[in-house]
Amino acid sequence: MERMIREAQERGEFDNLKGAGRPLDLGSGDDPDWWIKQKMRSEGLDFAGGLPAVISLRREAAGFPGALADLRTESSVRAVLADYNDRVRLDRLAARDPKSATIVAPLVDIDAMVERWRELPSQ
Structure with a gap:
């Protein structure tokens, strides 16, 4: 290898590489x-x-109702929320490693979320 x-x-294959002459960015020693x-x-x-589905679902839920602001009709809001709840239910049925902590994504109360969507400034 050496x-x-x-x-x-000797052939010059390492000449003029991007970042030549500058120290390497080795990031934080705390983050492997x-x-x-x-x-x-x-x-x-x-x-x-790259996130597990349950984490992505939890992040999606945390964005409600703001993430719904661009939707113009109640039926489209209900469709997005119903789809989200369906994906949560499917995730809950997925096989889990019994040795790891159980993380679940919350189901969304569609009627309550529609009410919050109606209160958004763009509505």
Whole structure:
């Protein structure tokens, strides 16, 4: 391996690389996943796709009712919330590791959330 690196250096394959002459950004010593997070940011990748479904569902629920503000009709709001509740129910049926903590996403009271949606400034 050392020989291959030395030969590549001699051929100039490491010359003019992005960031040459600057220290490496090794992130925080407290976060073992710093490198993958840095790579995902530099590639413009979405972190949410790598989250367990239950965590994504909890994040989605935390955004209600504000995330519904662009919807113009009550029927569309109800459809989004019903879809969310269906996905929560499916997630609750998924097999779990019995050794790990059980995390559940909350079901949304659709009628109560519609009332909150009606109170949003854009409605």
